[in-house]
Amino acid sequence: MNITIxxxxxxxxxxxTTLAELGNTVYCVDIDEDKVAAMQQGVVPIYEPGLEExxxxxxxxxxxxxxxxxxxxxxxxxxxxxxLPTPPGEDGSADxxxxxNVAEKIGEAMTEYKVIVNKSTVPVGTADTVRETISAVTDVxxxxxxxxxxxxxxxxxxxxxxxxxxxxxxxxxxxxxIMSKIYQPFTxxxxxxxxxxxxSSELTKYAANSFLAVKITFMNExxxxxxxxxxxVDKVRLGMGSDDRIGHRFLFPGIxxxxxxxxxxxxxxxxxxxxEDFNFQLLEATENVNQNQKTILVSxxxxxxxxxxxxxxxxxxxxxxxxxxxxxxxxxxxxxxxxLLEKGAEISxxxxxxxxxxxxxxxxxxxxxxxxYSALENADCLLIATEWSEFQNPNFEMxxxxxxxxxxxxxxxMFALEQVESTGFxxxxxxxxx
Ligand code: UGA
Numbered sequence: 001m002n003i004t005i006x007x008x009x010x011x012x013x014x015x016x017t018t019l020a021e022l023g024n025t026v027y028c029v030d031i032d033e034d035k036v037a038a039m040q041q042g043v044v045p046i047y048e049p050g051l052e053e054x055x056x057x058x059x060x061x062x063x064x065x066x067x068x069x070x071x072x073x074x075x076x077x078x079x080x081x082x083x084l085p086t087p088p089g090e091d092g093s094a095d096x097x098x099x100x101n102v103a104e105k106i107g108e109a110m111t112e113y114k115v116i117v118n119k120s121t122v123p124v125g126t127a128d129t130v131r132e133t134i135s136a137v138t139d140v141x142x143x144x145x146x147x148x149x150x151x152x153x154x155x156x157x158x159x160x161x162x163x164x165x166x167x168x169x170x171x172x173x174x175x176x177x178i179m180s181k182i183y184q185p186f187t188x189x190x191x192x193x194x195x196x197x198x199x200s201s202e203l204t205k206y207a208a209n210s211f212l213a214v215k216i217t218f219m220n221e222x223x224x225x226x227x228x229x230x231x232x233v234d235k236v237r238l239g240m241g242s243d244d245r246i247g248h249r250f251l252f253p254g255i256x257x258x259x260x261x262x263x264x265x266x267x268x269x270x271x272x273x274x275x276e277d278f279n280f281q282l283l284e285a286t287e288n289v290n291q292n293q294k295t296i297l298v299s300x301x302x303x304x305x306x307x308x309x310x311x312x313x314x315x316x317x318x319x320x321x322x323x324x325x326x327x328x329x330x331x332x333x334x335x336x337x338x339x340l341l342e343k344g345a346e347i348s349x350x351x352x353x354x355x356x357x358x359x360x361x362x363x364x365x366x367x368x369x370x371x372x373y374s375a376l377e378n379a380d381c382l383l384i385a386t387e388w389s390e391f392q393n394p395n396f397e398m399x400x401x402x403x404x405x406x407x408x409x410x411x412x413x414m415f416a417l418e419q420v421e422s423t424g425f426x427x428x429x430x431x432x433x434x
Contacts, residue, residue: 012083154324169201223253223431233431255411318386
């Protein structure tokens with residue numbers, strides 16, 4: 001099948017590459033000329049394990065193309081995926097202007113039946129709005145389908161090639177058939193397609209992300225309480241997760257959830273509720289708890305230094321919002337660094353993958369180390385903000401040689417307590433005994 005993807009951000013690019021890998025001919029459209037030129041030359045604009053290989057393979061097989069010309073791509077394709085940004089507006093609700101703008105252009109250019117697929121995370125009712133926008137400018141028949149994306153950054157290729165399920169929201173038989181054909185390779189391997197109406201599909205995405213945000217936040221509260229009563233959250237987590245109604249995944253406490261999805265989607269769902277006079281009390285609490293959790297270690301660091309962080313040298317390992325990505329959107333590392341700088345501390349940070357993105361925001365307000373040990377030079381303490389696997393089993397002797405003072409504040413529970421016990425380090429993690 002010939003498919004156009006509009007928007008080559010994270011979701012668009014990965015979806016386009018996956019659909020090409022499944023045998024379709026895919027035209028990826030973006031307004032950013034430099035980005036399109038670079039992709040045409042085989043440059044992948046994002047860091048994502050395994051993506052480059054698949055991207056290059058499909059370009060070479062002439063199944064994956066990049067262009068700035070929406071009309072041309074549209075004429076060649078029966079199905080058009082919208083993978084456009086829906087950033088939070090000032091009030092937290094999703095801004096649909098990118099989506100509706102492109103919908104109108106599609107309506108104006110369309111000359112035969114098309115299926116327009118909403119891949120972006122959009123509020124309930126957006127399929128209707130897109131339909132109205134297109135109908136206002138054309139009489140050509142078309143269908144609008146909601147087909148939310150569930151991939152995780154860092155596992156995008158794995159998740160998109162082997163999703164837990166595919167959700168297709170559409171009440172049109174014709175559109176359902178076309179979508180079934182696209183995802184046939186998945187159904188062949190036992191991955192279910194769940195058909196539903198558009199609104200339920202749109203809400204499924206918000207509900208899934210919000211539920212996971214609640215799950216993490218619940219565990220963060222349990223972890224904080226563990227500290228009060230002298231329990232160990234690792235044990236509690238294992239005990240709880242062994243009940244398969246709860247499951248082990250997304251129960252890891254830390255310094256809060258971040259990224260481009262959970263914070264935005266939780267806020268947007270709260271906002272959508274308010275429009276219907278509906279209060280998502282649980283989500284409001286989740287948001288507040290998460291906001292506190294992000295910088296929970298700053299007060300620990302402050303207490304450790306008797307309230308005085310002036311000129312303290314603090315090393316930070318990890319800047320990305322989680323491991324295996326260069327994404328720093330809503331990263332807890334940034335909240336921590338900003339607060340520590342305000343309190344007079346000096347920061348030396350290390351993150352081989354996300355450093356470039358942080359430089360764009362923090363510039364030379366902090367120092368950037370080229371490896372994890374040199375970040376520790378003369379440091380008064382270390383803060384671990386991202387769970388990169390290279391931090392998992394460090395040489396504690398080498399660390400001690402570099403540091404002025406042996407103290408670790410671990411926002412990701414990287415080490416087993418026994419691992420640190422004999423090293424002489426002060427070790428503070430989340431929800432476990434120090
Ligand atoms: C999330 C969802 O997991 C995807 O299913 C969804 O498609 C995506 O949002 C989206 O809407 O586009 P992502 O933001 O890439 O994916 O990252 P996650 O792996 O879900 O992690 C989100 C945050 O939760 C990170 O800050 C991570 O460190 C934190 N987290 C995750 C925890 O603190 N504890 C956990 O146990 C798991």
